[in-house]
Amino acid sequence: MTREHDVPADELERFGAYARETSALTVALHSRVAERMGLSPTDGRCLALAARAEGPVTAGRIAELSGLSTGAVTGVIDRLERAGYVRRVRDPHDRRKVLVEVATGDGDRFSPLVEGARQALREVLSRFSPEERAVLERYHRASIEAFRQRVVDT
Structure with missing residues (x-):
């Protein structure tokens, strides 16, 4: 059910301000959590994207979702792998493809x-x-x- 309604300029401004404030606070929260995990905000964001995926994900998909270049994502994955948050695994359907899998067991530690x-x-x-x-x-x-x-x- 989609209905279109005119939005007065003052409402648009208020809702825009709410969205900007929510966004700023969300970024601050994610940065704080990443810092406590020993990660940069960017690494933390990429880990969160991988964790929300339904199973292992390609580095290319992380790049698409994060807006980072594939080269930058490779560096992120390297750091996350060294820290033990993810591991690279072979795609069971195409052994030439590498997937990124979030390591299990850390959820309770960081909840x-x-x-x-x-x-x-x-x-x-x-x-x-x-x-x-x-x-x-x-x-x-x-x-x-x-x-x-x-x-x-x-």
């Missing part, structure tokens, strides 16, 4: 680093009814899709 953010989100969401949360979820899904089309898929 305390993001627990504060998870608790803050829980507190905020508890202020909204299930119906309101459904609208918020619809908004976030639409935003993610729109920005992904303009950033990742282009």
Whole structure:
């Protein structure tokens, strides 16, 4: 169900400001978590992208998702592999292809680093009814899709 509505300039400005503030705080949080893991923010972001994939992922896909060059991603993977966060594995369907697999077992070790953010989100969401949360979820899904089309898929 897609409906188009005019958005007044003042609303657009407010929502843009909310998005910029949320983005800045998210970057700060991710940087803090990466630092505590002994990683640079870029390495932490690439690790997070690989961890969200459904199974091993190619370096090329990490490059697409991160916006980094494939050469830069190779360096990131080298550092993540040396730190024990990922390993390179052969693609079982094409032995010539190398995939990046996130090492298992570190999730419990680093979950305390993001627990504060998870608790803050829980507190905020508890202020909204299930119906309101459904609208918020619809908004976030639409935003993610729109920005992904303009950033990742282009």
